[in-house]
Amino acid sequence: MIKLDLSNTINPIPFKSYAEEVKKIHKMINEKTGLGNDFLGWTTWPKDYDKEEFARIKEAAKNIRKNYDVLVVAGIGGSYLGARAAIEALKGLYGDDKLEIIFFGNTLSPTYIKQVLTYLENKKFAINVISKSGTTTETSVAFRLLKELLIKKVGKEAASKAIFATTDKARGALKKEADEEGYETFVIPDDIGGRYSVITAVGLLPIACAGCDIDQLMKGCRDAMNDLNNEDIFTNPAYQYAATRDYFYNNNKQVEMFVTYEPQYTQIGEWLKQLFGESEGKDGKGLLPDSVTFTTDLHSLGQFIQEGSHVLFETVVKVDSPLLDLTVPHDEDNLDGLNYLEGKKLSEVNEQAFLGTLKAHVDGGVPNIVLHVEKLDEYNLGYLFYFFMRSCAMSAYLLKINPFNQPGVEIYKKNMFHLLGKPGY
Ligand code: PA5
Numbered sequence: 282m283i284k285l286d287l288s289n290t291i292n293p294i295p296f297k298s299y300a301e302e303v304k305k306i307h308k309m310i311n312e313k314t315g316l317g318n319d320f321l322g323w324t325t326w327p328k329d330y331d332k333e334e335f336a337r338i339k340e341a342a343k344n345i346r347k348n349y350d351v352l353v354v355a356g357i358g359g360s361y362l363g364a365r366a367a368i369e370a371l372k373g374l375y376g377d378d379k380l381e382i383i384f385f386g387n388t389l390s391p392t393y394i395k396q397v398l399t400y401l402e403n404k405k406f407a408i409n410v411i412s413k414s415g416t417t418t419e420t421s422v423a424f425r426l427l428k429e430l431l432i433k434k435v436g437k438e439a440a441s442k443a444i445f446a447t448t449d450k451a452r453g454a455l456k457k458e459a460d461e462e463g464y465e466t467f468v469i470p471d472d473i474g475g476r477y478s479v480i481t482a483v484g485l486l487p488i489a490c491a492g493c494d495i496d497q498l499m500k501g502c503r504d505a506m507n508d509l510n511n512e513d514i515f516t517n518p519a520y521q522y523a524a525t526r527d528y529f530y531n532n533n534k535q536v537e538m539f540v541t542y543e544p545q546y547t548q549i550g551e552w553l554k555q556l557f558g559e560s561e562g563k564d565g566k567g568l569l570p571d572s573v574t575f576t577t578d579l580h581s582l583g584q585f586i587q588e589g590s591h592v593l594f595e596t597v598v599k600v601d602s603p604l605l606d607l608t609v610p611h612d613e614d615n616l617d618g619l620n621y622l623e624g625k626k627l628s629e630v631n632e633q634a635f636l637g638t639l640k641a642h643v644d645g646g647v648p649n650i651v652l653h654v655e656k657l658d659e660y661n662l663g664y665l666f667y668f669f670m671r672s673c674a675m676s677a678y679l680l681k682i683n684p685f686n687q688p689g690v691e692i693y694k695k696n697m698f699h700l701l702g703k704p705g706y
Contacts, residue, residue: 282654282661283668285518287525289639289649290594292532296514299524299679306678307512307520315678317685322472323670326480327502327663334467335495338482341445341465342489346380349407349443353397353427354487355386356411357419358690359475360447362555363666364487366548367479370657371493373545373604378492386410386423394423398430406431407443409490411483413469415453418697424455447482474685476556477670480663494659501663509671519668522596523675525650529594530568530680534648536593538586539572542600542635546657547574549598556669560677560684567680576634583638587645594648598665599635602656603628 287294309315310324322329345352354361365384372378381404385397408431410424431440446459447467459466467482469475478484480502489495511517514524526537537557539550550572561567571593573582586593609622609630622630643649652668654661677684698706 283518283664284653285522286651286653287521289643289651290525291643291646291648294521294525294528296521296524299520299527300514302679303514303517303520303524303675304512306675309678310674311510316683320472320474320477320685321674322470323477323480324674325506326470326473327499327506327667330481330499331468334482335485335499337465338467338486338489338495341467341486345407345445345490346492349380349405351381351383351401351404351406352487352490353383353385353401353406353408354411355408355420355424355427356384356447356483357387357417358555358559359478360411360413360417360420360483361387361487362476362548362552363479363484366552367484367488367493367498367662367666368491369545369548370662371488371604371659372491380490380492382487382491385427386420389419389422394426398426401427401430402434407445409445409447409486410455411447411469412453412455413449413475413478415448415455415457418694421454445486447486474687476559477685479552479666497659498663501660501665502667503663504660505664505667505671509668519671520675522650522652522668523672523679526568526596526672526676527679529648534592534594535569537568537570538582538593538595539570540575540595540597541572542575542597542631543603544574544577545604546598546600547572550574553669556673557676559687559690560673561680561682563682563686563689566682575638576631579634579638586642586647591646594650595642596650596652597635597639598652598654600654600657603631604657 310321313321354364361384368382383397408427410420412420428440431443435443441463444464445467446455446464447469448455448459450468456466467486469478469481469483473481480499485495488498509517509519514520539553541547541550554570554572557568557570586595606626606628609619609625609627611623612620639649639651654665674684695706
């Protein structure tokens with residue numbers, strides 16, 4: 282399934298020195314006594330999730346897949362990154378699914394918004410608007426524009442049936458509107474923050490709409506929850522990974538570069554950047570999370586990683602079997618000189634690129650953590666999501682930081698609201 286390989290960290294990680302602290306933090310997470318303890322709902326969610334709502338998610342997905350050409354998912358940050366990462370990872374970027382999924386409400390770009398709205402004019406589309414607060418500007422503005430278009434196309438009644446709102450169970454403008462207009466609603470639990478919410482309706486509805494098996498995804502999460510509920514750093518890979526990050530942070534590394542080897546996993550890097558960046562980047566502390574997709578980015582950032590300032594280590598999420606594969610064909614003329622690769626699968630070529638890069642970077646003094654995933658199906662992805670969430674909580678607590686708030690995100694919003702003349706700012 283998932284295997285943590287720490288044989289390329291250059292220096293061995295002194296797990297022994299972490300053992301007692303990790304035990305203490307493990308207890309603190311499970312007993313919910315640490316900083317931000319009212320946001321630990323995700324720890325047991327894989328078994329505690331609302332089964333009635335889960336069935337409704339599957340029904341809604343069936344309805345959307347049957348009756349619409351496009352699902353527009355309107356949400357930003359934790360309210361879309363996980364769903365997008367999952368759908369792209371599981372389906373690839375150019376799958377042949379009949380339902381197209383468009384991510385919207387994650388930008389204030391007038392060009393992007395206008396182009397998507399124009400594209401949707403002749404499409405039969407449904408909307409899944411996702412916002413815990415119900416007031417996020419990017420999402421609210423996009424939703425208002427989408428709704429206007431939908432109502433113009435199909436009328437108010439049909440529009441209400443095509444809108445699915447994922448939001449707080451009781452509070453916020455979106456919940457109020459959903460109740461008044463009769464949209465079907467799904468709940469973002471009070472005790473699960475945005476960046477830990479991919480395993481709730483936030484992620485599950487879009488993922489199910491993409492035709493993915495959310496039962497398997499939750500099973501993977503559940504197995505990870507059970508396997509990783511273990512205080513022993515010597516046998517818990519999630520805590521080994523957290524301690525390794527902490528060790529690098531304390532040994533002059535400032536950047537964790539997440540690496541994947543196929544473009545369909547690029548968004549996993551985006552999800553990881555938010556998970557670790559928002560969880561740890563506070564009080565003047567934290568590793569800066571960045572991400573690259575190899576081999577593409579070996580031709581841009583590869584030079585810096587190999588020979589630039591030694592500020593970073595890499596964490597490679599290495600999927601060992603691709604979704605699809607093909608073979609390099611024979612060419613009689615061999616003008617491109619590629620016949621030495623003839624008959625080789627592209628996955629084998631990519632594998633050698635991974636091995637060659639790993640050796641080059643480690644030889645260049647860049648430590649590498651490698652997380653092998655046998656194949657990225659729903660089960661393993663659920664496992665992986667939970668693995669990283671558990672690691673992240675441990676890692677942030679090792680830094681003595683609240684992993685579950687994001688006070689810094691509010692500052693730009695206040696300035697923007699003031700500049701835009703929002704009442705009360
Ligand atoms: O992780 C977080 O909490 C944030 O990224 C939020 O998910 C993001 O700001 C969107 O917030 P909301 O769901 O309230 O619209």
